[in-house]
Amino acid sequence: MNRKATWFDYVNVLILMLVVVICLYPFIYMIAVSMSGGGPISQGKVWLYPVDFNLDMYRYVFEDGRILTGYKNTLIYVALGTACSLLVTVLGAYPLSKKQMVFQKPIMLMIVLTMFINGGMIPTFLVVRGLGLLDSIWAMVLPGLISTWNLIIMRTFFLGIPKELEESAKVDGLSDIGILFKIVLPISQAVIASVGLFYAVGIWNGFMSPLLYLRSEELYPLQLFLRNIVLSSEMTGSGAPVSGNIVVVEPAMKYAAIIISTLPILCVYPFLQKYFVKGVTLGSVKG
Amino acid sequence: MRHEILNKKSWIARVRQDRYLLLLVLPCVLYYLIFKYGPMLGIVIAFKDYNLHRGIWDSPWVGFKWFNHFMNSRDFWPVLKNTFVLGFMKLLFGFPAPIILALLINEVRHAFFRRFVQTVSYLPHFISNVIVAGIMTMFLSPRNGIINELISFLGFDRINFLVEESWFRSIYVSSEIWQHLGWSTIIYLAALSTIDIQQYEAARLDGANRWQTTWNITMPGIAPTALIILILDIGKVLEIGFEKVYLLATPAVYSKADIISTYVYRVGLSEGKYSYATAIDLFTGMISIIFIISANWASRRINGNSLW
Numbered sequence: 001m002n003r004k005a006t007w008f009d010y011v012n013v014l015i016l017m018l019v020v021v022i023c024l025y026p027f028i029y030m031i032a033v034s035m036s037g038g039g040p041i042s043q044g045k046v047w048l049y050p051v052d053f054n055l056d057m058y059r060y061v062f063e064d065g066r067i068l069t070g071y072k073n074t075l076i077y078v079a080l081g082t083a084c085s086l087l088v089t090v091l092g093a094y095p096l097s098k099k100q101m102v103f104q105k106p107i108m109l110m111i112v113l114t115m116f117i118n119g120g121m122i123p124t125f126l127v128v129r130g131l132g133l134l135d136s137i138w139a140m141v142l143p144g145l146i147s148t149w150n151l152i153i154m155r156t157f158f159l160g161i162p163k164e165l166e167e168s169a170k171v172d173g174l175s176d177i178g179i180l181f182k183i184v185l186p187i188s189q190a191v192i193a194s195v196g197l198f199y200a201v202g203i204w205n206g207f208m209s210p211l212l213y214l215r216s217e218e219l220y221p222l223q224l225f226l227r228n229i230v231l232s233s234e235m236t237g238s239g240a241p242v243s244g245n246i247v248v249v250e251p252a253m254k255y256a257a258i259i260i261s262t263l264p265i266l267c268v269y270p271f272l273q274k275y276f277v278k279g280v281t282l283g284s285v286k287g
Numbered sequence: 288m289r290h291e292i293l294n295k296k297s298w299i300a301r302v303r304q305d306r307y308l309l310l311l312v313l314p315c316v317l318y319y320l321i322f323k324y325g326p327m328l329g330i331v332i333a334f335k336d337y338n339l340h341r342g343i344w345d346s347p348w349v350g351f352k353w354f355n356h357f358m359n360s361r362d363f364w365p366v367l368k369n370t371f372v373l374g375f376m377k378l379l380f381g382f383p384a385p386i387i388l389a390l391l392i393n394e395v396r397h398a399f400f401r402r403f404v405q406t407v408s409y410l411p412h413f414i415s416n417v418i419v420a421g422i423m424t425m426f427l428s429p430r431n432g433i434i435n436e437l438i439s440f441l442g443f444d445r446i447n448f449l450v451e452e453s454w455f456r457s458i459y460v461s462s463e464i465w466q467h468l469g470w471s472t473i474i475y476l477a478a479l480s481t482i483d484i485q486q487y488e489a490a491r492l493d494g495a496n497r498w499q500t501t502w503n504i505t506m507p508g509i510a511p512t513a514l515i516i517l518i519l520d521i522g523k524v525l526e527i528g529f530e531k532v533y534l535l536a537t538p539a540v541y542s543k544a545d546i547i548s549t550y551v552y553r554v555g556l557s558e559g560k561y562s563y564a565t566a567i568d569l570f571t572g573m574i575s576i577i578f579i580i581s582a583n584w585a586s587r588r589i590n591g592n593s594l595w
Contacts, residue, residue: 008497012394019388020407023469026422029433044436092315095308102301107312111319116522116576119326120568121529121548122555126332126343127325145318176307205415207530212556223417230421231534251431258418265413273406280470281477 027259027266034058034255041251057256060246066229067257070222074204077140077221081203084141086196089151094180096151097158115148121212128213139213140203140221147202150195153283157191158184194279197272201265222261230254333566346562353566362550370546370571373532374524376460382520384468386513389475390505394497405476408469420534423462424449450539459535459544474516475509482508514592522579525571547571 028048033041037052045051061067095101096108119127124143133139161184169183185192207223214220302309333353335346357363388408395401411419426432427448435445448454482504490500529548536544547567555564579594587593 006497008394009396012391013400015391016395016400016404019469020404022465023407023411026426030422042431044431047433088314088318091311095305095312096315098305098308101305101308102298103309107316110316110324114319114323116579117327117572118323119329120565120572121551122561122565122568123326123329123332124322125556126329126561127322131321142318143322145322146315151315176305177311180311201413205413205417207415207417207534223415226415226421227417227534230417231424251425254421254425258421262414262418266410269410269413270406273409276409277473280473 027262030255030259034252034259036252038247038249038252041249056246057249057252058260060248060253061229061257061260066225067222067260069218070220070225071261073219074222076137078200078203080137081141081144082196082200085145085147085150085199086192089146089154089195089199090180090185090192092146093151093154094158094184095176097155097161111148111151125212134213135215135219137219140206140210143213144202144206144209147199149283150198150279153279154191154195156282157188161187190275190278191282193272194275194282197275198279204265226257226261229257330565330569332562333569335562337562337565349562353563354570356563357567357570362545365542366545366547366550369543370525370527373456373459373546374527376456377463377527378520378524380460381464381467381471382517384464385471386475386509388468389472389479389509390501392472392476393479393505405469405472408472410469411466412470414466416528416530416534419462419466420531423458423535427458449537452540452543455536455540455543459532462531462535471516474512478509478512479505511592514586514590515594518579518582518586518594521582522575524578525575 032048032050033046034057035050035053035055036046037054040046040051096104096111098104118124128134128139128143131142133142165183166179169179174182205223206221207227210221210224214224329343332343332346334348334350335343336349336352337343337346392401392404395404426434429435429445429447434448439445446454448458486504487500490504495503525547527546527548529552532544532546533549533552536549551564551567554560554567583593583595
């Protein structure tokens with residue numbers, strides 16, 4: 001495939017560079033503003049790197065306390081939710097990959113059907129309320145316990161495991177549960193990582209279910225506090241209010257809050273990207 | 288008779304034989320029954336006058352009262368139209384964009400640059416809707432948002448994007464594309480990688496240029512994937528995600544931004560009209576099902592590809 005570069009190649013690289021800039025620049029800009037002084041920001045001098053470098057707004061956001069509470073709650077929900085979701089998904093996907101299992105077809109149909117029809121916002125809310133889950137940790141775990149998409153990804157992977165592997169284990173006297181934990185899971189680490197990451201990101205970023213199911217502020221996850229800080233119109237009014245000995249620079253403070261709550265994802269993303277991609281390509285194979 | 292007994296026995300025997308597998312799948316089945324099928328039963332309140340104290344079953348039946356109520360309300364057409372127009376715009380721009388980007392990435396021969404573009408363009412997909420709405424709001428702010436700084440730097444008048452309703456749809460659709468464009472290319476890039484390289488070499492020997500190979504080999508190669516995605520997208524035209532519209536909409540732009548899910552949230556959970564809100568949800572759910580069935584049917588008629 002050694003062809004000479006044509007004008008098309010140059011234009012193509014140019015277009016793709018533009019896509020890269022559009023995807024990355026907002027983050028660079030936000031980091032720059034969040035670390036700049038109030039003067040340069042209001043004069044519009046900050047656009048690529050911090051001017052009058054300082055970390056006052058980061059200190060302010062942490063001292064405010066809300067972000068810390070949100071962080072703590074979100075970490076709990078992500079850890080607990082991902083563990084529960086992953087466990088139930090693995091346990092469910094394995095039997096469903098056994099096409100000869102009794103009831104396999106009706107259960108599969110029952111699951112796939114929910115991708116096209118659902119009860120809707122209010123009836124789901126009533127079920128969650130009826131179970132007494134409202135305003136509790138479990139409201140963040142149970143209603144979204146399984147994502148059908150993730151279940152299908154997992155099942156598709158299990159379908160691809162050679163039958164001989166499991167049959168020989170059966171001859172050795174292992175039960176189905178033994179086969180799953182001793183034979184299947186050890187060779188499924190990549191797909192478990194993919195699905196676990198999808199669950200974790202989903203819970204980390206979730207906004208609607210905490211909005212619907214949580215009432216008390218001490219249970220709020222990061223995203224709800226973030227909405228109140230970033231999107232509440234002009235929470236600090238105009239001018240530069242003083243809090244303690246820090247002068248609050250509104251845009252810098254909001255961008256600092258955004259950067260703080262995105263940082264974990266920005267940091268781990270480059271290393272875990274391949275698992276995400278693997279998950280999508282697995283899911284797209286028709287099962 | 289004997290045959291029946293034999294069959295029954297073998298059926299019980301199969302349950303016994305698969306008992307461990309059934310045990311494993313049990314939590315999963317319970318989840319779907321409680322949290323997916325439970326709410327489907329709850330849809331009956333759309334035909335009742337649901338009252339908190341009397342519960343779902345003892346509340347009186349009212350037939351199609353809430354559906355009539357919705358269709359005769361003055362919110363009916365604006366809300367339906369907003370949802371449809373927004374969904375259609377998202378489909379119109381959001382469906383072809385990843386195909387084009389995937390084709391462009393596929394033409395890159397420098398492996399490192401290619402991987403770099405992919406990695407960077409997937410990133411926005413992992414940013415929460417709250418943050419994307421926050422970024423949009425702040426970048427578009429008339430006071431010191433960077434977009435308006437740019438506009439005034441170029442010598443034009445600042446635009447107050449967030450309170451001018453004519454801008455709402457463009458803002459929503461472009462934020463959707465920013466967030467999901469790169470990520471949506473994955474599936475097309477996977478389809479592109481399955482196309483046989485020999486086809487390209489044979490075409491080149493026949494003197495086909497790049498444009499011709501793209502049109503005659505690449506495009507047919509990803510067409511089945513694209514069609515499946517299109518069917519699914521058409522089914523989702525009315526199911527616009529609640530989160531971002533809710534977060535981006537300010538009261539000033541409600542006339543364009545009020546869509547079915549935000550409306551259901553407002554009348555249902557904020558005003559407590561559970562039955563009315565459920566009826567609206569059911570009504571749009573039905574339309575969505577009609578959409579996806581027709582899209583599937585059309586696709587099967589045209590070239591034999593379909594979801595089922």
